[in-house]
Amino acid sequence: MEQVLLTCGSHGSRRLPTPSGVPTVALPARPGKADLDPVLAANPRRLVVAGDDADLAAVLQRLLRSDRLDVExxxxxxxGSDAAKAWGLPSDVDLAFDGKASPVPLVRDDSGGVLVGRGEVRGMRGECYCDDVLVLRGTAPRLVAAPGPGGVGVRAGRTGRLPDGRTRAVDLRARSGRGEAVGRTAQLGGEPMTVVTDGVAHPREVRRWTWYRHTTDWLLVRP
Structure with missing residues (x-):
């Protein structure tokens, strides 16, 4: 099987023009193993995911766990998709089915999840390092992480804007400060925090959290 269109959750009601012969599979929101393994058993070359960022992350997570990162x-x-902003993705049906896939960094976290668009902690108190760059010491109304060509970007600030690839390091001698950076690993530590990944809150508060670039990239169709 070459390609499959996956319509997730309420997005199954969207009427999408698809190439002749491409099957459509309606799945629940944030599909899991039981939903996706029958699709993967047909050995598709490409999965086209119609859904929100959490749906895309769920599909990517299943590819990772089933060792199928060869699937585009x-x-x-x-x-409002943050994955679309992070990767420059238009809502373009022709691109989705006919565009070229290329390897991009796969960003994971230490709870077994993946990040495709936005990771966020609000009201954080503590420290954050991106590789050896200090990004936060003290408090930040919003700390935001996002994947990108350089790995994982992280930004501490007020507005919640996605990182833009720049580096603004906090002086290691400073008692407090906010900055941003991009690298292979972003490590957070501090008072109990709730981490929200692609719109889904982690089920419990944590004191430490890590986003990091996986050793293998994933294949994303983009302009």
Missing amino acids: LAHLPTR
Whole structure:
């Protein structure tokens, strides 16, 4: 099987023009192993995911766990998608089915999840390092992480804007400060925090959290 269109959750009601012969599989929101393994058993070359960022992350996570990162992924994003912003993805059906896939960094976390668009902690108190760059010491109304060509970017600030690839290091001698950086690993530590990944809150508060670049990239269709 060459390509499969996956419509996730309420996005199954979207009427999408698809090439002749491409099957459509309706799945629940954030599909899991039981939903995706029958699709993967047909050995598709490409999965086109119509859904939000959490749906795309769920599909990518299953590819990672089943050792199927050879399968290409295309995303037909919803309005306001942070994955679309991070990777420059238009809502373009022709691109999704006919575009070229290329390797991009796969960002994971230490709880077994993946990050495709936005990771966020609000009201953080503690420290954050991106590789050896200090990004936060003290408090930040919003600390935001995002994947990108350089790995994982992280930004501590007020507005919640996604990292833009720049580096603004906090002086290691400073008692407090906020900055941003991009690298292979972002490590957070401090008072109990709730981490929200692609719109889904972690089920419990944590004192430490790590996002890091996996050793193998994933295949994403993009302009």
